[in-house]
Amino acid sequence: MKNKLLLFLALLIHVCVFSQSPKEIIDSLKTELTKNPSDSIKVKSFSDLCWFYRTVSMDSAFFYGNKALELSKNTKNENGIAQAYNDIGILHYTLAEYNEAMGNYRNSLNIRKRIKDTLGQASLYNKMGLCFQNTFKLDSAIYYNTRALEIYEQQNKLKNASALKGNIANIYRGLKQYDKALKTHLEILETAKTIEDYPMMTRSYNNIANAYLHLQDTLNSKRYFKQGIEVAKTHNLYNELGALYNNYGSLLASTGQMQDGIDNILKSLSIRKKITDNQGIASSSLNLGDLYLRMGEYKTAKGYLDEGIKLAEQYNANELRVNGYSNLSYYFAFNKNIDSVQYYQRKYKLVEDSLFNNRITREVAEVQEKYNANERENQILLQRAELAEKERDISYKNNFILGLVALAVVISLFGFLVYNQQKLKHNQLKK
Template sequence: MKKKLLSFAFLFLTSFCFSQDHSKIIDSLKTVIFKKPSDSIKIKAYGDLCWYYRTESIDSAFKYGNLALKLSKETSNQVGEAQAYNDIGILHYNLADYKKALKYYDASLKIRSVLKDTMGIAALYSKIGLIHQNTFKLDSAIFYATKALKIYEEKNHTRYIAYIKSNIANIYRGLKQYQKALETHLEIADVNKSINDNLGLTRTYNNIANAYLFLKDTVQSEAYYLKSIDLALKYNYKKELAGLYNNYGGILHDMKKYLEAIDYNTKSLKLREELKDSYGITSTSLHLAGLYLDLGDFNKARNYLYEGLNLSKSFNINELKMDAYDKLASYYAFKRIPDSVLYYRQLFKSINDTIYNSRITKEIAEVQEKYNSAEREKEIQTQRAEIAEKELKLNRKNTQIIGLVTLALLLFLLGYLLYNQQKLRNKQLQKESELRQALVEIETHNKLQEQRLRISRDLHDNIGAQLTFIISSIENLQYGFKITNNKLKGKLTDISAFTKETINELRDTIWAMNKNEITLEDLQARISNFIDKANISASNSNFRFNMDEALSKELVFTSVRGMNIYRIIQEAVNNAIKYADASNIEIHIKKKYEAVVFTISDNGIGFDINEIEAGNGLSNMKKRANDMDATIIYKSQIRKGTKIILSV
């Protein structure tokens, strides 16, 4: 039995209620617009008019679809814009202008993706899949259909799941997996019955009939076509009925019931012209051309052939162009014009190669197949056997390749697992090493801390006690004996004062040694204590100390760094008191970028930085700054005071 291209089920694009009087709905929608409603309601009304006009007047449908799109853009209504693109895409789809339909579907898909409108996205995936299905891009068709199915399964929409599975089954049919397509359609029929989806059941019966036809079971195919036709007539599903008449006409054609086939195809053509179904008109015209060829009515055959060819070219429908070229070759074979036969067979072969892009088949002799001798039939069978043998070899090679790829994947997986295991082992060893290092550092730190505590205790208990004893002895000498020598008396007083200062410095050192870290708050308190003492000893000087509130008192320095900062401030203040004869001494602590800045300024006599030789005080401050990787700047002018800036 000769296989024919059958029409696809156009899901989501057919109205569920053709019997409804659209003119009344259209009038009521126009009344709504006349009352000047809000923009959102007007956009909805324009969209509905686009939908209902699509079967009444395609020009009006485009008019209202474009009005909905324009107003949606002007009012930044993304929902309306996405719907308008969708509706206009459907109009182009119904005209078989698949390129423009795909353009509008893509525009709608971008907006709905931003809006996260999952149901709208699923519907668009389904429509895009149907475009690829109708243009024989079956890999893309199944890709988009599967994406739509996944969304509907997540949402548990039984009706839509059945529709998408039906489309996927039709793709299986296009891939020549007829048994798989049939099983899927039979499963869908049970779902349609369970949810009383008569439209879905009508389409499914049609698809089952198609599957049986490809499996060469004409009896079952005819039975399901008739079941589907009965449902379509009962519920007035015009679009489905048009396709069914066309397909059933194909069955009658194969049964050589040409006049009955012409009757059904003529009914199909009339309905498709009424529905303005460009694809269907083209397909049915070519079916009628084939019937008239078989009846020998070449004039009618020629008219339908060129009508079908022109339509297929205008809509760029490759599979229908193939059918037209095939039948034209048959027509010119009947007319015994071999040049034209070869011309149209070459056109047929060119498109066939473009569509399948896998193997080049020699089908130029297809027209002669009906008329050549038994020897020619035998030659064709031999060619088919050779092709089958090549396919078998190709399948074997594919199996070998799959086996090798699988083996390579297993080896890669094993290697990856071993690599990962070694990587984890290395990481574990590294962590163990880091842990051991940390333990060693902690132990060393603890030992150092113990040593520091021991030294600080020794300093306090021994050196501190000895210094205190010296002070006490000097004071006893001063008060126990009447010393009349003023020079000696002054010397003893100086020694006593120096010793007391040494005790204070010793206490500062012990304070720093007893701490692992010195907070800014600790440093502030220490500086305040020092200033209080300096204020007592230098009664002619005024002291001012402030700290920027932006600085956190929890800021931490190491004990060495904290002690160095304190000593630099101490040295700077002492210099201002002893050498600068300053009446105002200020200490400021503030934050500047990522640094803490300590500024000690006075209004003393100052000095020339370029001429003065750096004494121990300035040298010590600079050395301490260098030790803690800080910067220190001296600014001074004669009789204008001195400013020391330490940035840590």
């Protein structure tokens, strides 16, 4: 009866989540706690408050996460302890405190191993992989994502497995291993077709097309963009369709089909405005501004650039801001407005330097990893050389000693023969 009640309450909360804002959910959870529920319900409520406060107040999120952990420990609720460590780890991850996040994830993982919660383990392996990915330890990121992937595949959780594969493919792309990224995206596409998951299918078409672009295969890239667009249109997948039109339009423009490119990006912009995809609107607007600038339609270009820059600044989309500032400086150069040229060049340089520093940090971390590995290899080789030198010294000494022993034996034998001969002569003289 108790389990049924817990299940009912969990389902009730799950349904409410989709119809309430975080603030409303927080208020309802606090109201539930005033009714003096059982300890297990309290733990669940504290855990949920930790989760929903994450986007409202980090201090409150940590407060309720620690309350869930404390009560779970006091009542020996191992599921609650594991969940609390998991939730607190997520808070640290959100704050980019990756060492603290990993410590909590490991604590949760140890418990989930003990209680044989395999899907919980997979979720933690995935989160640990993300920590390594964000600290540029990409080999470790692949290792932990692969551990999670193995569990999801064993449990036949194909959607989870495909999401993990997508993350692994992105890591391969970061390592510039585009063949491996392409192979992984093609595997995801086959899974999406098998389970008829059309959003996953359209994202796969988009990712495959982009992977072919990295491999400079524009024919296959165009083919997969077109297939993705058809699936997205058929199933009214507007988020995916907006991205596909934008990317396909950029590809067409880069191959000289300027007007076709603009037409596709205009379709993307229209869709993204309908669904209020603000970062998408910024991307499509800046793409259009760039293309109209190249076509010499400066007034039209300026309108799209202004719209894109405003949204890119609002949402801290730095890659988009760099492109936008660069194009605005070209626009003002054409209009011989030197002050504005210098203004946007300064803004461009400021953001570009920030991006450059981030890239340098990542590359230094990767080089340091490689240096450490090479240093270890060099130390091993040096140790081997020293051992070989010592072995040669020992061998030389042994050979020298053996030579001395042999010489001593020869001298002793010669002396013995001389002694016997003298003794024989002495005996003969006696006779």
